[in-house]
Amino acid sequence: EIVLTQSPGTLSLSPGERATLSCRASQSVSSSYLTWYQQKPGQAPRLLMYGASSRATGIPDRFSGSGSGTDFTLTISRLEPEDFAVYYCQQYDSSLWTFGQGTKVEIK
Amino acid sequence: EVQLMQSGAEVKKPGESLKISCKGSGFTLNNYWIGWVRQMPGKGLEWMGIIYPGDSNIRYSPSFQGQVTISADKSIGTAYLQWSSLKASDTAMYYCARLIAHNYFDPWGQGTLVTVSS
Numbered sequence: 378e379i380v381l382t383q384s385p386g387t388l389s390l391s392p393g394e395r396a397t398l399s400c401r402a403s404q405s406v407s408s409s410y411l412t413w414y415q416q417k418p419g420q421a422p423r424l425l426m427y428g429a430s431s432r433a434t435g436i437p438d439r440f441s442g443s444g445s446g447t448d449f450t451l452t453i454s455r456l457e458p459e460d461f462a463v464y465y466c467q468q469y470d471s472s473l474w475t476f477g478q479g480t481k482v483e484i485k
Numbered sequence: 486e487v488q489l490m491q492s493g494a495e496v497k498k499p500g501e502s503l504k505i506s507c508k509g510s511g512f513t514l515n516n517y518w519i520g521w522v523r524q525m526p527g528k529g530l531e532w533m534g535i536i537y538p539g540d541s542n543i544r545y546s547p548s549f550q551g552q553v554t555i556s557a558d559k560s561i562g563t564a565y566l567q568w569s570s571l572k573a574s575d576t577a578m579y580y581c582a583r584l585i586a587h588n589y590f591d592p593w594g595q596g597t598l599v600t601v602s603s
Binding site: 378409410412414416421422423424427428433465467469472473474475476477478479 | 522529531547587589590591594595596
């Protein structure tokens with residue numbers, strides 16, 4: 378089973394700043410199968426990025442994803458107030474789906 | 486609009502059984518894999534398993550195999566997650582979600598909060 382480790386656990390930033398979130402896999406993941414979700418308090422997760430770098434419908438272009446192999450990154454170029462949330466990466470391999478433990482982006 | 490509607494919150498005692506549901510609207514649930522995800526209080530997301538309601542093909546996460554049962558009723562386009570004997574440690578929010586391209590989950594249901602307490 379592939380384990381995903383996200384860092385940092387918490388990111389304290391101000392609106393307008395750039396956020397860089399990391400997702401590291403215990404073994405190589407096809408970039409086609411690396412996904413990011415956003416979860417706000419009291420809400421279900423929402424699809425953000427799929428295929429490592431493709432934005433889901435309605436996701437603004439301040440969100441971008443990159444990476445390959447074992448290292449993937451979600452970048453938020455300029456944080457808006459609505460972007461403060463928890464972000465999870467997820468991968469698929471060999472009929473198993475796993476999530477990272479999440480990165481909380483909080484207001485500094 | 487494509488949506489997944491889950492059954493309401495449940496409060497149960499240890500040892501009781503429970504079955505929660507997930508119904509699709511705006512799409513044919515029977516034609517998609519549907520996944521279940523657990524989120525314990527204040528914790529992250531854990532994939533539990535998936536089902537293809539069209540033929541009830543099921544895959545379980547090794548962590549949840551034998552702990553829960555995933556099923557579906559294709560005649561009413563509904564997926565289920567059930568427990569035969571709940572434990573306090575089953576207290577969590579449970580989400581269903583549609584699996585796209587055998588890859589990622591979208592959309593997600595609103596969640597069903599299960600509380601197990603004596």
